[in-house]
Amino acid sequence: MSDEIFNPPSKPTVEDTHKRATFLIRNDLIERLNEIVKGEKKGTKHRLVNKGIEKILDEYSEKQLSKDEESELIFRETIKKYNIDLSKEDEREKLDTLIKLSFNIR
Incomplete structure (x- = not known):
């Protein structure tokens, strides 16, 4: 405890x-970034870059999830439409x- x-x-x-x-970052983007953080506290640039990357x-991730959900919905609708019993x-x-056939796969 004392430790x-x-x-x-x-x-x-x-x-x-x-x-x-x-x-590499394009010259115009790094110039804009440097202009924004000029005069700000130390670390502002890396926090801003991290926040931007996090947001993107x-x-x-949300778009990927939406695609996955859409694929799942299409899959379920196809099973229902063609009355497919996956246990067989x-x-x-x-x-x-x-x-x-749908995706032209051989």
Whole structure:
């Protein structure tokens, strides 16, 4: 107990919570970014970049989820429309044929 009081755990450093990445950013974008953060507190640029990337990734994830949900809905409607019983082998083959025909898969 006294160890916790006299030697509290240190807060994680930026190096503990972030990874360095090197990539190219268009000149016009980096100029705009630098203009926005000019005169702001230290770390504003990396927080802004992280927030922007996070927002784009969240939007992408939502779109992917929507595509997955749409695919699932089409799959269920197809099973219902063609009265396919997935517990039967010949019915699964029927579904497989429908999928291949729908997507031009051989």
